[in-house]
Amino acid sequence: MAVYKREGKKGVAFVCDFIVAGQRVNQTIPGVRNLREAKAAEARMRAEAEARINASGNLVKMSLEVAMERYVAERLMPRSKPAAVANYLIYLGMIRDYFGPSRPVSAINNAACAEWWGALLAGRGGGKGPVKANTAKRYLGQLKAVLAFAAEAGAGNTVPTFSPTVADDARVRWLTTEEEDALLAASPPWLQDMIVFVIETGARKGEMTGLRWRDVDLQQQPRGIVRLYFTKGGEPRGIPMSKRLRALLERLKEGAPDTRPDTPVFQWQVRGAEIWAPMGDFKKSWAAALKAAGIADLHFHDLRHTFASRLVQRAVPLLQVPYL
Template sequence: MARNEGVYKRPDSGHWWINATLPNGKRIRQSSGTADRADAEAYLAKLKLDAYRETHFGIKPERTWQEAVIRYLELKRTLKSFSDVQRICRHLDRYLGDASLRQINGDLIWSVVQGELKKGNKPATVNRYLATVRSLLRMARDEWQWIDTMPKIRLLPGEVERDRWLTREEADRLIRACPPHLAALVRFALATGCRASEIKGLEWNRVDLSRGTAWLNHTKNGTPRGVPLNEDAIEVLEELLGQHPRFCFTYQGKAIAWELTNSAWHAALAAAGIQDFRFHDLRHTWASWHRQAGTSCDELKDLGGWKSRVMVDRYAKYATEHLAVAASRIQRLRDENVVNLVTFSSRPKEKRA
């Protein structure tokens, strides 16, 4: 028997449920999210009113910041940095939690900036919050069609870009100071630019030493990619053959399940005389070495698995080969027998008698 339209109770739920056909023809069967019948009926009335206004007047229903956050987090759930996204959205709730998406304007964004700066946060921290708001609003506008416009959100100036990488000599010192299992991780990171999580999760069935290739299925952006292995990377893996049936990098016969920036890491840094250096900075070192060796930004983007050039362009400053000719234009002449034609041609001609 067909259920009558309206709100109803289900034996397996404490909430009232909705069964209705909206004015736009859409059929809905969903929880009202409340155990109060009056609230459930009011919610159904709002859904019908929003659908009517959208159908007949082109007015989109009001959507809240919290509704948008729920969908946004669901889409970001597969990211390695999902916990950070959750933390940022939870933090923003104190500023935007009661607002609808249409109410988020320049003044409300400014309240986020002012509130965070007053707490002593640096521009880099505030920019993480602003970037998340901008990303969510763009998705609500361009993909979900929940809003037609959004405020222009500019990131704060003054953010200092981290520029920490090792010289070859420093890298050798660090490797010598590391215990064997950590030295293997460091050497592989410097040879491939892989992230810590990618290295820890690398399995032998995804490595082909004869072809010099590894395939990563757990990457930061969720996109599997192939990694070409140079001789340094192959040498590391050959040394680890037979130590574990599944994982390439292990410690005392077990897979590495902890963060690599631990006491062993800090002890190795101290022994090598290296300060202010994180394991992820090995990836920055690898990218910097590549650019200094002449690898193009497009090649580096593919090698490192970046989806766009934005992150790669930060390393452009390390390559100067294309400016060598320009730099030589004002250098002093080393051969005194060579006539400086520019100087010669610029001398005033002597007047004939």
């Protein structure tokens, strides 16, 4: 059969099984949710395989271009916001320009990644000029994501483990309890709610603004759970609620003008109108609150560090982190 379901440790997976150029292709189909999507993906994979038959009639290995096209269609688009996809496409374009679209994914190893890393810092990595180390690290992470997808799709490649040390990563900033009190006192109510949410969950900004009421389960025992879907790695995760977080979400739900499943949890009311809109950019409000509270050198992302550092200070085992 061309497509079938298989039960595994991670749940149900769809597998394609066909022969092209005398070679059997038997591999998991990533990123599909049902049989209809699996069959469509299998037809696309079969066509791609047939297109990779060379003049000698042999099936050549998956190219970087094919891996990237499938990664975008089957993994990136279904799991990321449009704005994030636009950034990732820029990264993918640089990867394609440097390595070449026809390069087999199996040929991109640790040595190739190290060479690209050096080229990025020197301005020869596919962009318009040199990039900073942290930026180069993001590009490298995107390349690894494509290669991991290709490996999962049965390309037979090995995902490189090359991971350079970036000095700028040493910056770690978090709020003291005194700073938190001052920041909350200097913030408008809607910003207070977001600050508390991130401190209690460790959520990223995009995960917070992408939160919908369908993702908030107040019935889950013992205190409810929040499910985050717009994660950086593309994998959803659940966070059990702390008492403080549950009280916040119960209050927001009680006062929300609309709690239908697709409605954002964090909204703001348009001035002079009875219209509520999803939370947008709040850099100016954040900067004003920091200035009023007398707090310097603090990014909104540092609230995640606050979440983590307080757990470490309490000597909490990692597996118990979500339950505090």
